[in-house]
Amino acid sequence: MTYQPDRACGRPTRSGNPCKIRISGSDVACGTHATEQDKAVAEAYRRGWNEGYEAGRESGASSSKSHIAYLKKRVKELEEQLDSARHVYEVDGCQVVQVGKYSYRWRGSDPLKVGDRVHLPENWVSKLKVGPGLTVGVVTKLGTTYRGSLSDIVGRAPAEASP
Known part of the structure; x- marks a missing residue:
């Protein structure tokens, strides 16, 4: 059975002329001339078309999701490569670390490690937030990709006492 767009039924009427009802x-065939078999064939065709359409839609969606996941992973890899190429661990002989999302310079003799507690200088944001x-902040990362001016860490903070 081939799909045909809008056309006339064409089955003979009582007068013998072809039926002109559009299908x-x-x-x-039109509702007047269609047999039970004609109706069953048309319904099976519609059901098969709908199932095929749905399967194709799901396949396309699945393919798109996996492609998106691949692209996100690739972007992350490229960002990490770019980040590592631009990453600096020392500026003017001083260690550079991140405390939270901000970068600072450490002039102390013993290098800082991730997790070390440090005293940070007052700035307008800290003054508003904590007075x-x-x-006190915690070193979250060694090095930075930030290229602007850096504030100096004032000193190490004592380790928190365990309760």
């Missing part, structure tokens, strides 16, 4: 899609004076 479309998978129907083979005047030094704040």
Whole structure:
């Protein structure tokens, strides 16, 4: 059975002339002239078309999801490569570390490690959030990709006492 767009039924009427009722899609005859077999064939065709359409849609969606996941992974890899190429661990002979999302310079003799607690200088944000004076932060990363001016870490903070 081939799909034919909008067309006339064409089955003979009582007068013997072809039926001129318009049919479309998978129907083979109009409602007046269609037999039970014609209706069953048309319904099977519609069901098969719908199932095929749905399977194709799901396959396309699955393919798109896997392609998106691949592209996200690739972008992350490329960002990491670019990041490592631009990463600096020392500026003017001083160690550079990240505390939270901000980068600082450490002038101390013993290098800092991730997890070390440090005293940070007051800035306008810390003054608003915690009040005047030094704040305590934790080193989250060694090195930075930041290229602007860096504030100096004031000193090491004592380790937190365990309860």
